[in-house]
Amino acid sequence: MSTIALYVLLKMDAIGCVFGAFAFLFGMFAFGIAVAHIPAQDNPELWIKVRRFARCHWPWSITLSILCAIANALLPSTKEMAVLLIAPRIINNAQVQELPQRVLTLATEWMEELRPAKLKDEVKHEEK
Numbered sequence: 001m002s003t004i005a006l007y008v009l010l011k012m013d014a015i016g017c018v019f020g021a022f023a024f025l026f027g028m029f030a031f032g033i034a035v036a037h038i039p040a041q042d043n044p045e046l047w048i049k050v051r052r053f054a055r056c057h058w059p060w061s062i063t064l065s066i067l068c069a070i071a072n073a074l075l076p077s078t079k080e081m082a083v084l085l086i087a088p089r090i091i092n093n094a095q096v097q098e099l100p101q102r103v104l105t106l107a108t109e110w111m112e113e114l115r116p117a118k119l120k121d122e123v124k125h126e127e128k
Helices: 003-010 012-040 044-074 078-091 094-114 117-127
Strands: none
Touching (some): 003 012, 003 078
16 A cells, blocks of 8 residues: 555545535535625615625535535545455455464364363264
8 A cells, every 4th residue: 555545544534524624614605695685685785796796606605515515424434444445455365364263273172171071071972
């Protein structure tokens, strides 16, 4: 894994926070534009200026807010990204695949040592 990929992997949570913050800021900007219409209703000149500003800026602020919120929701966290990148390499490793067999053999031998002599004789008779 390259250094840049590792860095991005470690910064996934921070990148998600940035997208969340931008979604919030753009949403608040759009809300501010919508609220600006209320005091401007009494003054026709101000009303025209607010309408021009709103027509220009409100659509992109809503669009960017929605896009940042979607990016924040779909961006995997650091843990999820690590599972996606690292888990397959560990699972497909030949040494790791041999481990369960070794553990099973060790556990069987240990249980045989702990089993009382009387039970060992009964097991031998059942096997015959």
